Amino acid sequence: xxxxxxxxxxxxxxxxxxxxxxxxxxxxxxxxxxxxxxxxxxxxxxxxxxxxxxxxxxxxxxxxxxxxxxxxxxxxxxxxxxxxxxxxxxxxxxxxxxxxxxxxxxxxxxxxxxxxxxxxxxxxxxxxxxxxxxxxxxxxxxxxxxxxxxxxxxxxxxxxxxxxxxxxxxxxxxxxxxxxxxxxxxxxxxxxxxxxxxxxxxxxxxxxxxxxxxxxxxxxxxxxxxxxxxxxxxxxxxxxxxxxxxxxxxxxxxxxxxxxxxxx
Numbered sequence: 494x495x496x497x498x499x500x501x502x503x504x505x506x507x508x509x510x511x512x513x514x515x516x517x518x519x520x521x522x523x524x525x526x527x528x529x530x531x532x533x534x535x536x537x538x539x540x541x542x543x544x545x546x547x548x549x550x551x552x553x554x555x556x557x558x559x560x561x562x563x564x565x566x567x568x569x570x571x572x573x574x575x576x577x578x579x580x581x582x583x584x585x586x587x588x589x590x591x592x593x594x595x596x597x598x599x600x601x602x603x604x605x606x607x608x609x610x611x612x613x614x615x616x617x618x619x620x621x622x623x624x625x626x627x628x629x630x631x632x633x634x635x636x637x638x639x640x641x642x643x644x645x646x647x648x649x650x651x652x653x654x655x656x657x658x659x660x661x662x663x664x665x666x667x668x669x670x671x672x673x674x675x676x677x678x679x680x681x682x683x684x685x686x687x688x689x690x691x692x693x694x695x696x697x698x699x700x701x702x703x704x705x706x707x708x709x710x711x712x713x714x715x716x717x718x719x720x721x722x723x724x725x726x727x728x729x730x731x732x733x734x735x736x737x738x739x740x741x742x743x744x745x746x747x748x749x750x751x752x753x754x755x756x757x
Contacts, residue, residue: 496524497737502575504528504567506558506619507585511688512638514540515725516582516732518547523733525580526550528571532557550575558585558615568622578626580736583619584638586656587611591649605652612656613663620667628674635676636735637664638728641684641751661747668745677744679735684751685713687722718753 503520507513508529517527521544529537529544529551537553544551552574556563571578587608592601616637627633643661646654661680668678685691699709714720731748734740749755 496522497733497739498580499524501525501579501736502528502571502577503580503582503736504530504571504578504619504623505582505584506530506615507583507638508540509533509536511690512683512686512725512728513584514543515729516584516638517544517551519726519729519733520580520582520736521547521549521551523737524549526552526575528552528554528567528575530554530556530558530567531585558618559610561618564618564622568626571623572626577630578623579633581619581623581627581633581635582638582732582736583616583635583660585611585615585619586653589650589653593649594651608652609656609659612653613659616660616663620663624667624671624676627676628671631675633676634736634740635664635667635678636732637661637678637680638732639664639680639682639747641682641749641755643680643682644757645755665745672744677735677740679740679744680747681728681731681735682747682749682751683723683728684717684749684754685722686728687724691722714752716754717751718756721752723750723752 498520503525505516508517509531517529517540521527526549527544529540531537534555537555541551541553554567556567637660639661640657642654643657664678664680695709696706699706728750731750
């Protein structure tokens, strides 16, 4: 059996450090040509360089997913470079800061609105500008990276929950709309993802509470059936499943990657 994504063109929005980079490199490792998309040019150019080291092509694009003109330019650039889009992975979301709703000042209210714009409107624009090429070709796969928080919310993270929930439902609507054209749309919903960012947050929180880092980790994994936190690579594996023909009969589905923290 050959590479899962041999010679396919994969566009990844939100392809920054962490999960976005992991997604790009895993797709490249399965033979895909990768278009990493994020706001910072240096970031996507660095990812593109790593992708090319794996023997495939890469077109880095710096774009704001909430800007219609920039997203249309992205679609045009992909068409000019590759002539098609086979897979779209949407994973853009801005850095989030914990804030209770009743504590929000005007500055944070603006930040909250921006978060929803990126997660919801940004996902919509990615669908609107890139999926038509799939419909015209009569095939394609959209993989929308949402979150466990799209179905369960925590205090202080209303922006994340609302934004991811909107993106989650958008994918369901799109699946119904483009299914007759042979295009599939599915969600991958991670919970906690073990990363440098998560570790830093846990260490900072542990220090603030005066407890060891290991105790903080144990507190969180206690609610996970696997008693550990899923990795970026494990989330990427779920994305690859939906991106590839291994899931050819599946659309409108959600695959949870949360180490058993939420059964739903």
